[in-house]
């Protein structure tokens with residue numbers, strides 16, 4: 390599972406990335422600070438089943454914190470865009486190729502309107518963040534169009550000449566960006582394109598196709614960042630009214646970074662996503678730190694309920710991609726793996742996944758030699774095509790490895 394951070398330059402992408410991963414990266418108030426991509430691990434917060442089953446867990450692929458199961462996902466922060474990037478403005482849009490394999494995007498927007506269209510600092514309230522949403526859509530579509538346009542004429546002729554399955558042929562050509570046959574089929578259907586004679590598609594058709602494909606294959610939520618700046622409130626209200634297609638989460642990456650770092654240093658007790666933190670020892674904080682923490686509490690936590698960074702990540706995974714959490718185990722009674730670890734792994738799978746999909750996700754051999762599975766809650770046997778439910782605990786029985 391890979392999430393890409395996209396957006397105009399100088400809006401707080403790297404700050405969001407640093408807050409989510411605690412990886413140290415350059416952050417500064419001028420455009421194009423980031424050039425090469427930053428990659429790191431962030432955690433989505435699921436439910437740990439240790440409470441429900443009243444057991445002590447030994448997580449392996451994830452962590453348990455007070456009943457929350459922190460499940461790792463990959464997160465990539467790339468260079469920023471400006472309008473016209475697809476025509477080479479700013480750093481261009483070629484660096485988006487680093488996000489080819491991303492499952493979803495988080496669009497970081499300067500909700501305070503404190504950076505102009507080129508990402509230069511300006512008086513808060515000056516730039517309309519709705520314009521930033523719109524220009525980014527165009528840039529992402531043009532990036533996708535560029536990928537599709539390359540070799541298109543040749544591919545269209547081949548599809549017609551060799552009577553290839555158009556969905557399969559296009560998906561194969563775009564497998565590098567993780568496009569599936571179903572994605573292609575949906576996008577072609579939405580635009581209403583001719584599936585027999587793709588060579589007749591106009592350039593405009595291809596752009597519409599790219600636009601739909603982008604929406605389907607790289608779904609996006611909006612992190613309305615810099616929500617700590619008071620004027621952001623009005624803008625966020627308007628963003629919600631004018632960009633109804635999107636899940637919009639008010640965020641303050643800067644506040645989250647401050648809290649996460651203070652927590653790492655042991656100065657405070659803070660769980661990402663919470664609306665409060667606890668100061669461990671007031672004497673260890675200098676007056677500047679106390680003031681900063683007070684501002685975070687007042688401007689962000691009390692007002693918005695959290696810094697939003699964790700919420701944005703969780704919503705991208707659970708609400709946008711609609712992934713579910715599954716706990717595979719090898720012993721249906723003790724809920725352990727073969728080494729005796731209790732509830733060792735929590736896996737993220739697409740809604741609608743079956744027991745066999747889970748087996749494949751664990752290991753190809755398990756998928757191929759799947760016999761049946763056991764729902765560890767009910768102890769019932771389930772078949773390969775059983776549709777998994779969120780928070781199922783499943784034992785797979787297969788001939789592989791026996």
Ligand SMILES: Nc1nc2c(ncn2[C@@H]2O[C@H](COP(=O)(O)OP(=O)(O)OP(=O)(O)O)[C@@H](O)[C@H]2O)c(=O)[nH]1
Pocket residue numbers: 397398399400401402403404405415416417418419420421422423424467468469470614615616617618640641642643644
């Ligand atoms: N007030 C406020 N400032 C923020 C917030 N997040 C980031 N910033 C500031 O915005 C500026 C840009 O932050 P970066 O994280 O470097 O932005 P970026 O989008 O990665 O920028 P480029 O890599 O240059 O495209 C820095 O001065 C940050 O301190 C926030 O939530 N609130």
Ligand SMILES: [Mg+2]
Pocket residue numbers: 402403404415422423466467468469
């Ligand atoms: Mg950056």
